[in-house]
Amino acid sequence: MADEMKLMKNEIAVIRNLLREQIKRLTRLEMENDALKITVTKMENDNLLTKERRLLLSDAGSPSTTPLPVEPVAFYAYMSKSEPTPSNHHALVFDVLKTNLGNGYNKFSGTFVAPFAGTYVFTWTINTNPHGAHFINLMVNNAIVGGTLADTQDTADFDSDSNTAVVVLSQGDSVILRTTYNSDRADIYADSHAFTSFAGWRL
Template sequence: MMVLSIQFALFSVVCLPFSLSNDIKSPKDEIDDIRRLLRDQNERILKLESENLALKRDNADLREQVVGVAKKEGLLQNEVVHLRRQLSEIKEQLVQNKTQNSKITEPPNDTSQRTNIKNRRLLALVTDPPPAHVEPVAFYAYMSKPEPAPSNHHTLIFDVAKTNLGNGYSKHSGTFVAPSAGVYVFTWTINSGVHGAHFINLMMNSVVAGGTLTDTQDANDYDSDSNTAVLVLNQGDNVNLRTTQSSDRTVINADNHAFTSFCGWKL
């Protein structure tokens, strides 16, 4: 019995390190776990940064819309002041005409008839609705830096909006959204780099409505091409420019000598 106890004790001591070694990770495994955690954290951080950037862009668009609403409100207030002034002048004219008519020595029937005619004309001026104020819609934007090798069906973004009356164009998405229905004119100019070609389409609600080709594949030179389109839009229709499947992936130039631009206005 003594011998068996001693042997069992020795067996337990020998096997104990092996059982513990199965529970303890090697330094390499721990490093791999830490790397996986860091990779997951980095992916989460990048996702949060992307969502934050999108929120900032949406906030900028909302600010532009608020500025546009404030401008419209100011114009309406000026229009109300102008109409009130016109109404006051018409009322004064009515009083003066009534005073003058009372001094005329014509027969009562003729005086009454002429006074009624004048009063009807003046009342028509007061009651007729004023002409509607038409808010102008126009935009002009261009690229501040080149677009290196855009992929197929890539929406071109013209990030500098020099003119944006009506706030229909977004410099973040490169898309124009019609603030009101009507006939619109769009023009664009694309400058292509050497040894390449760009087929550019004007898209209206994701449907091709126009296009241009800049081609320098067989020449060590630059090329600039423009086009114009006239479209009938409903309120909320969107228009933008994009590359097509036929485009060679060469740079789209943008500098102070040759602007790559996009503009439009309502007739």
């Protein structure tokens, strides 16, 4: 009986030693695993920084090829009827509005207000009746940027004159067509076959 007890104690001692060794090994493995996690995290952070640097260098070295969205702006309007002998510095009103992308043109005042900054093209056609003449100016705010002369003073024919201007506008700039000089019996003529018209668009 005493021998059996001694044998059991020896076996228990061996098992305890093995358990201690396993605990030590497990602790060492956990420490190594933590160290590996730290190393992997550092490598991932280094890779992320490298990618960000490459993107920054790429953006700085070459311009973006993605175009900015452009809101379309365009209008076209014409007079529904003739305007008899308008006075000097009279703003022309083109009351039949067929196109108004961007809502820049006001058919009641005849004024176009630029909804966005940019380069704009304006074109207009002015008809006059026989024995009449009109100087017409394109005005940006208070500055003259274009003009036409429709002159039939010495003939019995109607006259039709057109012009085009390309101007750079800031947002909120106003554009009108107005008279500068008129002679006796100088009507601005409009009917269903001869359109006195005004149009513009942003490039």
